[in-house]
Amino acid sequence: MYPNLYFLFLDLFGWDIPAFKLVNSFGLMVALAFVAGGSLLKSDLKRRESEGELQATEREQWVGKAAGPLAWGSSAFLGLLLGWKVTWLLWNASALFSAGGPPQQHLFSGEGYPLMGLVGAVLFGYLRYREDMAQRLETPRKEMVKVHPWERTGNITLYAAVGGVLGAKFFHLLEYPEEMVAFFTAPSLQGFLGGLTIYGGLIVGGLAVAVYAKRHGIPFLNLADATAPGLMLAYGIGRIGCQISGDGDWGIPNPNPKPNWLSWAPDWMWSYQFPNNVNAVFGPRPAGYTGKLITESDPWPIFEGFGTYLSPGVYPTSFYETTMAVVIFAFLWAMRKRWKVPGTLFSVYLMFNGMERFWIEKIRVNAPMEFMGKVMTQAELIASLTFISGLVLLLLVNKKSLLRRLGR
Numbered sequence: 001m002y003p004n005l006y007f008l009f010l011d012l013f014g015w016d017i018p019a020f021k022l023v024n025s026f027g028l029m030v031a032l033a034f035v036a037g038g039s040l041l042k043s044d045l046k047r048r049e050s051e052g053e054l055q056a057t058e059r060e061q062w063v064g065k066a067a068g069p070l071a072w073g074s075s076a077f078l079g080l081l082l083g084w085k086v087t088w089l090l091w092n093a094s095a096l097f098s099a100g101g102p103p104q105q106h107l108f109s110g111e112g113y114p115l116m117g118l119v120g121a122v123l124f125g126y127l128r129y130r131e132d133m134a135q136r137l138e139t140p141r142k143e144m145v146k147v148h149p150w151e152r153t154g155n156i157t158l159y160a161a162v163g164g165v166l167g168a169k170f171f172h173l174l175e176y177p178e179e180m181v182a183f184f185t186a187p188s189l190q191g192f193l194g195g196l197t198i199y200g201g202l203i204v205g206g207l208a209v210a211v212y213a214k215r216h217g218i219p220f221l222n223l224a225d226a227t228a229p230g231l232m233l234a235y236g237i238g239r240i241g242c243q244i245s246g247d248g249d250w251g252i253p254n255p256n257p258k259p260n261w262l263s264w265a266p267d268w269m270w271s272y273q274f275p276n277n278v279n280a281v282f283g284p285r286p287a288g289y290t291g292k293l294i295t296e297s298d299p300w301p302i303f304e305g306f307g308t309y310l311s312p313g314v315y316p317t318s319f320y321e322t323t324m325a326v327v328i329f330a331f332l333w334a335m336r337k338r339w340k341v342p343g344t345l346f347s348v349y350l351m352f353n354g355m356e357r358f359w360i361e362k363i364r365v366n367a368p369m370e371f372m373g374k375v376m377t378q379a380e381l382i383a384s385l386t387f388i389s390g391l392v393l394l395l396l397v398n399k400k401s402l403l404r405r406l407g408r
Helices: 005-013 018-022 025-050 069-091 114-135 149-175 177-185 189-193 198-215 220-245 317-335 344-363 378-397 399-407
Strands: 057-063 141-147 290-293 308-311 368-371 374-377
Touching: 005 018, 005 025, 018 069, 025 149, 025 220, 069 114, 141 149, 149 198, 149 220, 198 220, 220 317, 220 344, 317 344, 344 378, 374 378, 378 399
Parallel strands: none
Antiparallel strands: 057 141, 290 308, 368 374
């Protein structure tokens, strides 16, 4: 496992670059997931517009009008952070991270170079001001400009990201009430960033995108169809981050011998001990495995601050989910041009998403809950509702076609 890029480059290439401890493996993969999803969305929105499915809208905008102090201040603030905090972290990385511990304790502290921060703020603020003045006209004017749906990809991704993170955190706190109490008792940014539930992100992020689409005249079902393949691929990429970092999204203990039909696969695909997992799990856990310290006699390196492994090994469910997500993505991507009824592709995405998550929960560690007399996990409940929602939506959007076929 590689909790951050530092240990990855150190283990694979022997490069000792302490500043890489700032780049969390899971966070990096989540960022790449958004980039991949956004790129696919932009590509499909262009195609849908070229085929007449989506239309450009017009908006009024100023030409030659200065952006003003707010824009200058935003640039100055960015320069302040880069000079005061980032420069200090990079320059002192060797000393700061030599004793182990989370880099966040420095990242979110008051330590830094105040003078460099002031220089950065003045420089960035001035450059933004000069750019603003260069584009300014003596008599600003308003013009109507066309805005293509694909040009809104950045904003759509931003709405999905912000809504997704907030929703993922909220649903996680609902699933683990003790963490909710701890978070509101002693709130911190590090506490907020830890522990996310994917379905919470999907629900709240989806609602945020729906609101944005309505405001800007983009048919939601068409937009949902365009996002479906990218959402599935992004989910798979995010799960790569879970697998690489060992963030706890693993399965139940699997001490069973690998079956003969899997003889071609590496052992870790059947049961994995997640050495050097980012949570540094130590001691017995209710799920049935125990976190143990890695010793010199074990086959793994010992990463300072993280050197534990699970005994017995567990199902690498994050790897299984990545595999399934890629297969589902490939199918959705192949069918995106064939299914013409708006909402069909998104309906199938919801059904596949629900099925995949429901069955993986059978071998995945999660907090159980009771619902209508049955014990299940929060994810199983939401996965079931997701599948049913997809099926209902599929029937509704294809109602006319189905009635025609039945009439015949």
